Amino acid sequence: MSEKFDVIVVGAGPAGTSCAYTCAKNGLKVLQIERGEYPGSKNVMGGVLYRKQMEEIIPEFWKEAPLERPVIEQRFWMMDKESAVSFGYKGLEWGKEPYNNFTVLRAPFDQWFAKKGVEQGVLLINETVVLECLTENGKVVGVRTDRPDGDIYADVVVLADGVNSLLAKQLGYHKEFRPDEVALTVMEVINLPKDKINDRFNLEDNQGCTIEIFGDSTKGNLGTAFIYTNKDSINIGVGTTLSSMIKAKLKPYDLLDYLKTHPMVRPLIEGGESAEYLAHLIPEGGYHSVPKVAGNGVLLAGDAAQLVNAIHREGSNMAMASGTMAAETIIAAKERGDFSETSLNQYREKLYQSFIIKDLEKYKDAAHTFEHYPQYFKEYVPMLNRAANKFFTVDGTPKKEKQKEIMKSFTSERGTIRVLQDMYRAWKAVK
């Protein structure tokens, strides 16, 4: 029998590396297996990294991690064909320690993070695919890789192999996705000189800005678009649930082209050079889609456990927090010498007591509501734009009359009762 480890972590994204790092730091013998050429080579995210969960793993990481810009402004656009109602917050304090969040490019960031794990003693192996979990008497005892002599054994296997976790499916923890449980996001990294970015987004030095765009950015379908500023590039992307794409017969790349040429967006990226094109599935099923996360000798973390809060575009932070909780569970299980499902279920308890499952539970019906009642994105966003246009156009009409007209137009377009119903339903979904 080949060498045995305490822990095998499958995947070197934020979840896997957080888990591997924490385990190794506590003296466990960890093997981490990544299928890409290097960590980050296959990973995609819009690009916002949250400070809090990262800091809990590596204090003051911003002093050495390859980050792009600290985000000091978050904008939200309710966009129509030729207009947008926007709101946002800009706070210069976010540009100073301890910061709030950062834009990042995943390839350099994931490599750096994985290297920190290696420094703690993680054995990281790239370019290797885990084909299946090895089980003995119902307990996961290791993994089979695609390499010759590829079986390796461990007390615990952590599946952090991403959204479409084939390994979790093999174990029967995952079912096949329904099209409304996953979003397909496509994005481009567009190179643009730093001074151009700073001028266009009203930024100084290394300040960063994020824009989330609802409404016409997805042609009224359930989803969002985003524009994030990096040091000398911009990430622009758009995603909708697969079910919306199927229903509206949308092609993801058409949607991205539509966004890039939208008159509200075009001036921001004008003259830029496309450097990268990326696409990825995002688990957006939320609370109802979270699978079994702990089994006999096995744990699921990050996207593999469907831990994404689509409403607040949080994913990498949940991945890191869940990876850390998995590690803490394993460390405690090692002390007990018990890696059974009962012992490892401590992980499930940790998850359900943390912000992760609490947040997912809060929004458990949100996606379903917005998917089922398309008026929110299709009708209210344009209505809001028309209302703002009416209110802010100076044409000699007294403001009070304008307000009345706006209210009337709302209720006459959809009917008073239905508007109230819609508002109540939306409030209920996100309360």
Place this chain on the structure above:
Amino acid sequence: MHIVVCVKQVPDTKIIKINPKTNTLDRRSAPAILNPYDAHAVQEAVKITKAIGKGTISVLSMGPPQAEAVIKKSIEIGADRGFLISDRAFAGADTLATSYALSKALERISKDMPVDLILCGKHAIDGDTGQVGPGIARRLDIPPVTNVIEVAEVNESEKTILIKRKITNGYELIQAQIPCLLTVEKEINSIEYSPMPNMIKAARYEPVIWSVNDLEAVDRTQLGLKGSPTIVGKMFTPPKPEGGKRLEGNADEQIQQLMELLNDKKELLQPNSNK
């Protein structure tokens, strides 16, 4: 059988960009990899020791500390151990100074375990010179055999090796004495998918790193920039050819246009009358 493979870390030239202002390689734009020819040299060493049934494969590299990545890569392929010579004194070396430094490291390696065979890649893909291998052989006073495409037979008791090498218009079969030095072509073998135990060994492996002080009887004037008589006069990107004319229309029309063009410029087709 002790085989030493000399390996080099190079930028992946498939991806690398050239800075249009300075005409130099923008090394940040490409990841550093094990020189592909060297990877085949390591693989060949694995093949030879497997065929014999025993032997030790050492890899040797010169470069900054990050170059230990190519030693780890070599361990993945199947090398047993690796040495990196890394020192500011070696920096800026051309092929002459590089082969001097490597030959000194080889002398040190062979003191502990005599070297039977040295393998190198045909050339490195960043410089394309192909001089370091033969340079080492010359300094160690062993025969160099370049452009090797097959190691047909290794006879340990007779201390001979039978090699097939590529020449301009065919092949050459050579019997050489060992120790000798071979530089290999890519077609000599195909790189195998490394087994898992090699991957684990490589992930764990820490190569021996030597500074100039660890080498013996070194003439420092022959090292690094000081020991490098090569001067790079100019580096430039070949200009894109300008002008030209694209012929439009269907095939017949295009042929017609082409014939007219050739007819107009027929003086260019005449033999040079000045000669």
